[in-house]
Amino acid sequence: MAEESTTKLLEYVQYAAFLVLIWFIALYSYRFTLHPLSKYPGPKLALVSDWYTVFYTLQKRLHLVTFRDHQRYGPVIRHGPNKLVFSSYKALHDIYQSERTNKVNSYLATQIRSDLYSVFNCLDKRLHKIKRRMISKALSEQKMRQFEPLMREHIDMFLKQLLRASRNNEPVDMSDRCKRLGVDIIGRFAFGYRLELQTSNSTQTITHTIYYLHTYHPPAYSNKNDFFVPGLIGASYMKNVRMQWLGVRWFVVELLFPSLYALRLKYFYLLKKMVKDRLAEGKTANEDLFSYVMDAKDPETGTKMRLGELVSEATFFFPAGGDTTATTISAVFFYLSRNPACYQKAISEIRRAFSSGVEIQSGPRLSGCLYLRAVIDEALRICPPTPGTLWRELPVGDQGREEPLVVDGHAIPAGTWVGVNAYTIHHNEEYFPDPFAFKPERWLDEGDTSEAIAARKNLREAFSPFSVGPRSCIGKAMAYMEASLTLALTMWYFDFSAPDDERLSKIGGGTPGDKKGRHRVNEFQTHDKFVSSHDGPYLMFKPRDDTQGDLE
């Protein structure tokens, strides 16, 4: 009897397996041949399955693979059964500046709870506008000027740490230093909270938890560690994987790493505490972001933001504002230390423009340092801090409308995920000749020949580190201010160079012969987890003799 039922069960299993197999064959054949996107080229696996982009996101190198695929398959590639990536600036503007497109539902992977939205992951356009307007107030130019002295305190601490390292003759890992600076500034800006990441090494505090989850990257050896870097599972890394395909949310990877999961819960608990403490201080205690959002009301419903919503905004701000700016500044250090002519020009400009470190503040003199601005823009181009494809779609409800979504001449069906990959467009030779060379000069060409005018147009239209359109970055002014001040002050007070130690001096760059797209020795290597993680460059700092006193 038992034998009979086992045989029956086996028969059912076989039958079910057969049906599943047929279903997969039918689905994959459809995607391959009859699907509306089947005319677009792309890697075979990507044509039939989202596992293609999930796989390379797990390896944190989807940006490199997207660039490679564009080179193989052309300017429009299919990067998933339902995904198209474009590489032209026409497509960039058609997709991101359209009022009809929206972020895709996989942005919901970044929610901290299913009923809580932040400005970043909010798909409802009305709610998004309210949130964006509120947060933009805290990021206006006038507010940035008010915040500058507080930002300066943190930059001064950054300079002091460089001075300390120079006295000890220690090389400095600039990725680590810049991340600590970036996250400290965001803590102060958002909550008026002094995280003191730059000076603390405590393993007990919120500081450590935030550092571990947001900035941890295994030092120096990370290129070998492309898969699960444990510290990142709690933060942007797994979210980024899920953002490629929301289906991955069923694979609860955190459960494989219970201690990290616990750390992540602790992180939310601490953020909640930070927000509660800030609320208890009252609106006028600090001129920080929270003073703008804590009392703000929805103009239609009159409801205030709930505690959870405030925590949700806070969770987003550390990677959005801290990691991104840190990547830009680290990249500038990397490229200046490897391009002596650019380094000399940048340093001479700053030392000519100012006669003391105290004078260095935002305003016409700093913005008049055009070479510095060109250096920052070139770093943002060659190493975009959010290097991936920011997916958008024409929501399916729009299908009945007469106008299709037209992207660079292609009529795109509603519900198709479309995007332009920042790393790829920034390395498109048509817009940026010699794209892997660090050339700040390309931003300064003022020629009036038709070629020079066309080249300038290309640069302007294709440069999109902050994205474009209604969901583009609202922290751009803050990012430029932080990068310009940090770099100008560092170049005012110090000379810097790569260390003599050959191993250390190579960290941050590519490895000759690497088969995974990291073979360019002079390219700053970023690991894409929506924002970026990276190592190095390691640098030696030497204070200028006559300026040290200011930093004591």
Ligand code: HEM
């Ligand atoms: C170099 C530094 C930065 C870069 C490269 C950068 C880049 C970006 C990009 C590409 C987006 C669009 C994301 C998407 O569409 O999914 C974005 C959005 C955003 N960024 Fe930044 N960002 C930087 C710094 C900052 C800073 C300093 C802040 C604030 C303190 C900030 C706040 C935001 C906010 C609030 C959004 C969401 C806007 C919206 O959805 O309406 N960013 N950023």
